Amino acid sequence: MSRLFPSPALPRLRMLCHIALALLWLGLTAGAAPAAAADTVAVVLSERGGVYAEFLDALNAGMAQSPGRRVVRLTGVAAAGEKIDEAELGDASLVLAVGAGAARALARMEGTPPVLSVLVPRLTFERIAAESGRRARPGSFSALYLDQPLSRQLNLLRFALPGRKRVAALLGPESAALAPRLRSAVSRAGFELQMEQVAEEGDIVPALNRLLPATDVLLALPDGLVFNRNTARPVLLTTYRHQRPVVGFSQAYVTAGALAAVFSTPAQMGRQTAEFLRGLPAGRVTLGAPLYPSYFSVAVNRNVARSLGLDLPDEGVLREALEKAGEGE
Incomplete structure (x- = not known):
């Protein structure tokens, strides 16, 4: 009879088992929820639009390749009159x-999460870190530099202008701190260096007239006094009079009359930043040492090359040679 008519306790037992399994499932999923939650990366721009919008578009496109791991959120703009919401x-x-504007604003703020600066040249970043005291707190303030390593710039010179060993460099107030590293990099690369430093724009052309006759090429380095919109024309005209090519650091300078340049675009920096973020562990991070750009472009001004009687390799060939040479710094 018991086999034909089950005990009334059995349905209650089955119900209790179902409830226990449901509670266990809820407990497991509740415990797993924090691990599945996406980390947030707050983005602070120096300005709206322009190169910053180009960078942000590339960053978002790169982050979309692994959705859910980290969420990029535009938090503020460090422009005049706009306050960052702490x-x-x-x-x-x-x-x-x-x-630089965003990096400077965030460096002055206390108690922020780790800050990664991008679209900032190395010398600018180092100055911001020193002035704000952030240098004393490693792991909380780092960068993906905008400018290229000196070794890459010198390799461009080597591949584009083989046989030209005498390098001229003109430094200003911002780039003066670069002098020791420049001497070391030039020596390692097997070049000879002639260098002068200027304190004001009126000193630039006289300094070039002293440097260029004894050198083969001018290596232009980022400096707001030496290379800007006002000085580009006199610098390039002076080098042309001496029949000396200029190896620059931006597409704009090549368009203006430099022979060639290696540089990273905002889109390339956005791509590298996305790859960097995707590779970070979950949760708050400890940042490592700053990095140079992994992605870069080469530009050549063919009109300038013809006027100087130079036959340079294609831009793609030069870029491939630089990629094979590696970073080296």
């Missing part, structure tokens, strides 16, 4: 400072 930074695992 409360919105608090729940972020990392803050991305895009441009």
Whole structure:
């Protein structure tokens, strides 16, 4: 009879088992929820639009390749009159400072998550870190530099202008700190260096007239006094009079009349930044040492090359040679 008519306790037992399994499942999923939550990267721009928008578009496209791991959120713009909302930074695992203005503003703020600066040249970043005291707190303030390693610039010179060993460099107030590293890099690369430093724009052409007769090429290095919109024309005219090519650091300078340049575009920097973020562990991070650009372009001004009687390899050939040579710094 018991086999034909089950005990009334059995249905209750089955119900209790179902409830226990449901509670166990809820407990497991509740415990797993924090691990599945996406980390937030707060983004602070120096300005709206232009190169910053180009960078942000490439960053978002790169982050979309692994959705859900990290969420990029535009938090503020460090332009005049716009205040960064510190409360919105608090729940972020990392803050991305895009441009020198954003890096400077975030460096002055206390208690922020780690800050990664991008679209900032090395000398500018080092100056911001020193002035703000951030240099004393390793792991919380780092960068993906905008400018190229000196070894890559010198390799471009080697591949584009083989046989030209005497390098001229003109430094200003911003780039003066580069002098020791420049001497070392030039020596390692097997070049000879002639270098002068100027304190004001009126000193630039006289300094070039002293440097260029004894050298083969001018290596242009980022400096707001020496290479800007006002000085580009006199610098390039002076080098042309001496029949000396200029190896620059931007597409704009090549367009203006430099022979060639190696540089990274905002889109390339956005791509590298996305790859960097995707490779970070979950949660708050400890940043390592700053890095140079992994992706870069080469530009050549063919009209200038013809006027100087030079036959340079194609831009793609030069870029491939630089990629094979590696970073080296």
